[in-house]
Amino acid sequence: MTELRHVVVVGASLAGLHAARALRRHGYDGTLTIVGDEPHLPYDRPPLSKQVLAGVWEPERTALLSERDDALDLTWTLGRAATALEPRDRTVTLDDGTELAYDGLVIATGATPRRLPGTEGLAGVHVLRSLDDAVALRADLDAAPARLVVVGAGFIGAEVAATARGRGLAVTLVEPLPVPLGRVLGGEVAETVAAVHRDHGVDLRLGVGVEAIEGGGRVERVRLADGTTIDCDVVVVGIGVTPNTGWLETSGLPLADGVMADATCRVVPGIVAAGDVARWPHPIYGEDLRVEHWDHAIAQGGHAAETLLAGEGAQPFAPVPWFWSDQYDRKIMLAGRPAAAEEVRVVEGSLAERRFVALYRRGDQVVAALGMNRPAPLARWRMRLAEGVSWAEATAPADS
């Protein structure tokens, strides 16, 4: 069904693994090499900020491969980063100088957390992205620090704060925006998340940036932009990620905060991209998206594989983005694209009981749905969003 004989997947990631699985599922029977810069086989990231950090799971439990994957006949090249791509020669160069020839390439190199300048070499300052990050952070939390400061109240920061509170640690969460998760969730919903964290004893410092992280050898305090200082022995920085495209700088491939693919996830003939590193024009939203969600990595990995095999017959990739975040006993789920929403309305439950569904309107359309502890309705909303749903229809009384 295909002329491809040597497919290389760069990124031993969730997206990379699912691309490999999909290639085999669709009948690709040539060689299949997966390159990963970490020494680990693919593992699952969501538990890192929750069960692994809490000490409930041993890190090995995050392994993604199952016995069924033995039949995939994969060749693993682990602990080796790709350093260059030459599309004309169809070769990938690795950091030990090895050149891998391919006739089909999946780019799934993910992203790297941003760090705060001036914190290099300061012990006790962490980011949380990889399994090794989680193990290192957990070791510092095991040492019963007097206070943890989390810089950045995005989803990673909020989950780390929740998990650390669950361990009984004193936690300060610092965020330059006036609310946590504000860029994604919007005012009232984000206020509700803030209230949940306050009720669980998190010292929230909102609307203030970090000036410096200070200490001699090991972190001792965080200095905020308003001049206050917070004494601490551990810091977690969760201020977003940068897509891993450094190895593509000389490739001539289009780079724009990610590697730019077309609507089918194809970058150029013979090369596809998936996961956190991939930007593509979403056929329905009409904008170039790069999505960092778990479920997205699976879906786009699979779709990119199909595109690689399909050649000219490739289909556009038009998912409704979806993710969840567990914080304390609250499960937040978001489906769709809340960015630039003009109105947010609670249509089920209430913010006060912290169990609700909120819809996001842009123009006359519902563009996103958020649930707190409402998984079933959110699943139904996601299905409706895939078909398109007008605001009038969505907010009409249910007994019509």
Add this chain to the structure above:
Amino acid sequence: MRVVVDYDLCESNAVCMQVAPEVFEVRDDDFLYVLDETPPEELRAKVEEAVVRCPKQAIRLED
């Protein structure tokens, strides 16, 4: 094909319901109900997709 859910792992994320609503339903009590434990063969692709997409890897198929 037999659908088996590990309810110790299931967190009712309801992804399975989005993929294969004929087989999985998370109800308003937030629990997952398997509507058909031995779904017909034509649903295999959907059910396998639900297995893959489960964030907790709580579903498995026994042939």
